[in-house]
Amino acid sequence: QQQVRQSPQSLTVWEGETAILNCSYENSAFDYFPWYQQFPGEGPALLIAIRSVSDKKEDGGFTIFFNKREKNLSLHIKDSQPGDSATYFCAADASSGSWQLIFGSGTQLTVMP
Amino acid sequence: NAGVIQTPRHKVTGKGQEATLWCEPISGHSAVFWYRQTIVQGLEFLTYFRNQAPIDDSGMPKERFSAQMPNQSHSTLKIQSTQPQDSAVYLCASSPGQVNTQYFGPGTRLLVL
Numbered sequence: 001q002q003q004v005r006q007s008p009q010s011l012t013v014w015e016g017e018t019a020i021l022n023c024s025y026e027n028s029a030f031d032y033f034p035w036y037q038q039f040p041g042e043g044p045a046l047l048i049a050i051r052s053v054s055d056k057k058e059d060g061g062f063t064i065f066f067n068k069r070e071k072n073l074s075l076h077i078k079d080s081q082p083g084d085s086a087t088y089f090c091a092a093d094a095s096s097g098s099w100q101l102i103f104g105s106g107t108q109l110t111v112m113p
Numbered sequence: 114n115a116g117v118i119q120t121p122r123h124k125v126t127g128k129g130q131e132a133t134l135w136c137e138p139i140s141g142h143s144a145v146f147w148y149r150q151t152i153v154q155g156l157e158f159l160t161y162f163r164n165q166a167p168i169d170d171s172g173m174p175k176e177r178f179s180a181q182m183p184n185q186s187h188s189t190l191k192i193q194s195t196q197p198q199d200s201a202v203y204l205c206a207s208s209p210g211q212v213n214t215q216y217f218g219p220g221t222r223l224l225v226l
Contacts (some may be wrong), residue, residue: 032213043117043204043217044156089156098169099144099213103156 003027004092006104014112019080021107023090024072032093034101035064035075037086044089048075080111115139117218119205125224126195134190134221138207145188146206146215147180156204162188163210195225 005024013019023033031052036044050057050064050073057064061078077084087108091101118137126132138145147159160170162182173180177195182188192199202222206215 034214036217041219043119043206043219046214046216049214091156093213098171099161099163099208099215100146100158100169100172101148101156101213101215102158105155 004104010108019077021075030092036089119218136205142207143210144208148204150202
C-alpha cells in the first residue's frame with residue numbers, strides 16, 4: 001500500500017521551462033510535506049516544505065501548490081536549468097506521534113540545455 | 114558548518130558477517146533518524162531517536178537489525194548476519210527537534226556479497 005504517490009516517474013523539460021512534479025497521498029492526517037532533491041551518490045537534500053494549513057509555498061524558483069481537499073500537491077520548478085536535473089522526492093509526515101517521513105517513489109527530472 | 118556525517122561511505126561484507134554503520138548528527142540536533150534506500154523499495158524509514166531515547170523503531174526488521182544512540186554526537190546501526198537483501202544505501206538524518214525538518218547525510222552504501 002503506497003501512501004504517497006508521485007507522477008510522472010520521469011520528466012524531461014527544456015532549459016528555461018517550468019517543470020511540474022505531482023504528488024498525492026491517502027492519509028488525511030498527514031500535515032507536513034517536504035520535497036527533497038537527490039543527486040546520484042548523495043543523500044536527499046531538503047528543498048522546500050509546506051504544512052497543510054497553507055495552499056502555497058514559494059522559495060526562490062520553487063513553488064508548492066497544495067490542495068487539501070483533493071489530497072494532492074505539486075512542485076513547480078520555474079526557469080529549469082540543467083543543474084536541476086535530479087530525482088525529486090515528495091514526503092509526508094506520518095503524524096501519528098512519530099516523525100517518520102513516508103516517501104514517494106520519486107520523479108527523475110532531466111533538464112535539456 | 115558540517116552536515117550529517119556518515120561513515121563509512123562504502124562497505125562490502127560477506128554474507129553472514131556483521132556490519133556497523135555510524136552517524137554523527139548536526140551539532141545541536143536532538144532527533145536522529147535512519148532510513149534505507151533501494152531501487153525496488155525506495156526510501157524506507159527504519160528508526161529514530163529523540164534526545165538519545167528510542168522513539169519509533171517500527172521500520173526495523175525485528176531480527177538482525179539494531180540501533181543505538183549512546184551519546185548526542187553519534188548513532189550506530191548494526192546489522193548482524195548480513196544477507197544479500199540487506200544491500201542498500203543506509204541514510205541517517207537529523208532534526209533540530211522543534212519541527213520535523215530532517216537533514217540527510219550522504220549515506221553508507223552497503224554491499225553484501
